[in-house]
Amino acid sequence: MSVANTPVEQTTSTAVARHRARKHFFRRIEPALYISPAFLVLAAILIYPLGYSFWLSFHQWLLRSFRQGVPFIGIKNYLDLFTNPDFLNSLRITFTFVFFAVGIEFVLGMGLALLLNHDLHGKGMIRSLILLPMMCTNVVIGLTFRLLLNYQYGIVNYYLGAVGLHSIEWLSKPGVALPAVILVDVWNTTSFVALLLLAGLQSMPEEPFEAARIDGASAMQTFYYLTLPLLRPTILVALLWRLIDTFRIFDVIYLLTAGGPARATETVSIYVYRYGFQSFNLGFASAASFIMIAIMIGIAAVLARSIGRQEQ
Amino acid sequence: MLQPRQTRSIRMFLIYLVIILAVLLSIFPILYLLITSFKPADLTFAVPPVWIFHPTLQNYFDVFAGGTFNKYFMNSVIVALSTTAIALTLGSFAGYGFARFQFRGKTWMMLSSLIPQMLPPITIIVPLYVLFNSMKLIDTQLALIISYLTFSIPLSIWMMTGFFADVPPELEESAMIDGCTRMGAFFRVNLPIAAPGLAATAILSFIYCWNEFLYAVILTGRDARTLPVTITSFMTNKAILWGRIAASGSLILVPVLIFALLAQRYLVRGLSRGAVKG
Numbered sequence: 001m002s003v004a005n006t007p008v009e010q011t012t013s014t015a016v017a018r019h020r021a022r023k024h025f026f027r028r029i030e031p032a033l034y035i036s037p038a039f040l041v042l043a044a045i046l047i048y049p050l051g052y053s054f055w056l057s058f059h060q061w062l063l064r065s066f067r068q069g070v071p072f073i074g075i076k077n078y079l080d081l082f083t084n085p086d087f088l089n090s091l092r093i094t095f096t097f098v099f100f101a102v103g104i105e106f107v108l109g110m111g112l113a114l115l116l117n118h119d120l121h122g123k124g125m126i127r128s129l130i131l132l133p134m135m136c137t138n139v140v141i142g143l144t145f146r147l148l149l150n151y152q153y154g155i156v157n158y159y160l161g162a163v164g165l166h167s168i169e170w171l172s173k174p175g176v177a178l179p180a181v182i183l184v185d186v187w188n189t190t191s192f193v194a195l196l197l198l199a200g201l202q203s204m205p206e207e208p209f210e211a212a213r214i215d216g217a218s219a220m221q222t223f224y225y226l227t228l229p230l231l232r233p234t235i236l237v238a239l240l241w242r243l244i245d246t247f248r249i250f251d252v253i254y255l256l257t258a259g260g261p262a263r264a265t266e267t268v269s270i271y272v273y274r275y276g277f278q279s280f281n282l283g284f285a286s287a288a289s290f291i292m293i294a295i296m297i298g299i300a301a302v303l304a305r306s307i308g309r310q311e312q
Numbered sequence: 313m314l315q316p317r318q319t320r321s322i323r324m325f326l327i328y329l330v331i332i333l334a335v336l337l338s339i340f341p342i343l344y345l346l347i348t349s350f351k352p353a354d355l356t357f358a359v360p361p362v363w364i365f366h367p368t369l370q371n372y373f374d375v376f377a378g379g380t381f382n383k384y385f386m387n388s389v390i391v392a393l394s395t396t397a398i399a400l401t402l403g404s405f406a407g408y409g410f411a412r413f414q415f416r417g418k419t420w421m422m423l424s425s426l427i428p429q430m431l432p433p434i435t436i437i438v439p440l441y442v443l444f445n446s447m448k449l450i451d452t453q454l455a456l457i458i459s460y461l462t463f464s465i466p467l468s469i470w471m472m473t474g475f476f477a478d479v480p481p482e483l484e485e486s487a488m489i490d491g492c493t494r495m496g497a498f499f500r501v502n503l504p505i506a507a508p509g510l511a512a513t514a515i516l517s518f519i520y521c522w523n524e525f526l527y528a529v530i531l532t533g534r535d536a537r538t539l540p541v542t543i544t545s546f547m548t549n550k551a552i553l554w555g556r557i558a559a560s561g562s563l564i565l566v567p568v569l570i571f572a573l574l575a576q577r578y579l580v581r582g583l584s585r586g587a588v589k590g
Binding site: 130 | 324327334337338339342348357359361402403408409412413415419420425426427431432433434435438439440459461465466522525540554558561565568569572577579
């Protein structure tokens with residue numbers, strides 16, 4: 001028999017094994033030590049509001065009757081919403097807004113990013129100045145544009161008149177208000193898209209582009225077959241951020257038009273605000289919120305999938 | 313026929329032209345607000361617009377006249393700073409965790425950390441109001457800080473993940489071989505190297521809190537009101553006091569714009585990195 005089997009040796013080896021097991025266990029939970037505090041705090045803040053809101057969405061909570069009780073009404077709030085023309089209108093407005101705002105921002109942002117990707121004098125300065133709109137307080141932006149777009153006194157209409165064009169009722173005519181609000185959002189966030197895409201452009205490898213040039217590819221071909229596919233990850237991330245932000249937009253619209261005229265700019269957020277804080281129909285407002293959350297998570301999941309797939 | 317050098321310089325000229333146009337469009341509304349804030353009241357809506365005038369500080373005196381503007385300014389500062397400090401601490405640890413460790417379901421966890429940021433504030437504000445009301449927290453800075461954590465923590469995680477992924481792991485590995493614990497290496501190696509990223513994240517989080525309106529307008533009243541709510545109080549039923557709006561608007565924007573200019577490079581990198589790497 002070897003020496004290793006003496007009792008003393010045996011205990012040491014189990015101790016080592018136990019130590020190793022403990023170390024292994026620690027390794028496995030180590031990431032959680034770093035990550036969980038943030039998640040726990042978020043959960044602690046959000047679990048009650050989300051739960052209560054979910055509960056409310058199946059109940060009838062009205063300001064005039066809630067003291068007598070809040071009856072359970074099943075999915076009636078949800079059913080009512082889908083036959084409520086104002087809600088359907090707000091969905092339509094939101095999707096129109098998101099589609100055009102994000103679309104225009106990406107076309108302009110891509111153009112701007114490609115231009116900024118040249119060796120320019122004062123690059124840092126240019127980028128800083130272009131970044132300013134996205135940093136501005138939305139409330140201030142809303143008010144500033146109300147000043148600029150004022151029908152009677154605004155300078156935009158004044159200079160339109162000066163070059164011989166008609167004044168436009170930017171914020172008070174139903175057909176014009178939505179494009180105007182989209183325009184303000186485009187002003188506000190095109191720079192964000194542009195700078196994000198620019199960062200993507202600058203982190204691209206150079207070799208494929210040299211090869212393309214040697215092979216005599218045209219600028220369009222290079223853009224379509226090289227730049228766009230290589231830029232895909234950045235585009236997806238930018239898209240994710242922009243969709244999240246435009247879908248829930250509230251303050252700019254609230255200050256520009258408050259959803260008017262005649263609900264022409266009433267997005268879902270404004271609609272929920274109206275039901276929650278003006279008519280105090282909380283059950284109804286909560287149900288609308290949950291439909292909104294569901295749509296948003298749906299969109300985000302699709303994008304997250306493509307982002308995740310890319311990483312593998 | 314143009315020489316290649318000539319076509320090149322014409323091209324560069326056009327590029328500069330478009331870019332300068334974009335820059336002017338970006339800053340014009342901001343400049344206009346600043347200019348309006350120094351205009352005497354009777355010129356605010358002068359037609360045709362007046363560009364040359366005797367600047368006056370009257371609008372700024374009017375804004376500070378009630379004595380409450382300073383208080384609301386401090387509210388904004390305190391809420392934004394406290395939120396940012398908490399979010400940055402939690403977000404740095406989580407970001408480091410995501411950047412350094414490999415584990416199952418990581419991508420999904422990273423993306424789910426963004427869910428709170430996706431929640432439209434309008435959807436959780438009713439229950440938050442009810443909750444804070446029962447805890448006697450309505451119209452306190454604490455209520456705002458708690459609400460703002462819902463978006464500033466996800467933002468911090470997202471950005472810090474990217475910045476920690478940029479720190480080469482070899483550095484902390486050698487520190488750990490020299491006897492540092494991982495936590496020690498985190499503080500002594502990773503944090504100092506990621507400091508610019510940390511600063512950029514802090515600035516962005518500060519700006520988001522500083523700019524927030526919806527939570528503030530619903531959860532605060534006389535005491536804890538922040539600046540974006542204050543500025544809307546110059547829109548009364550009788551009249552919109554544009555001079556005061558322009559002056560207070562400029563005061564709100566100035567700190568934000570300075571921060572943005574300082575951190576421009578890292579802000580953009582931080583936002584774009586998070587998902588692509590890590």
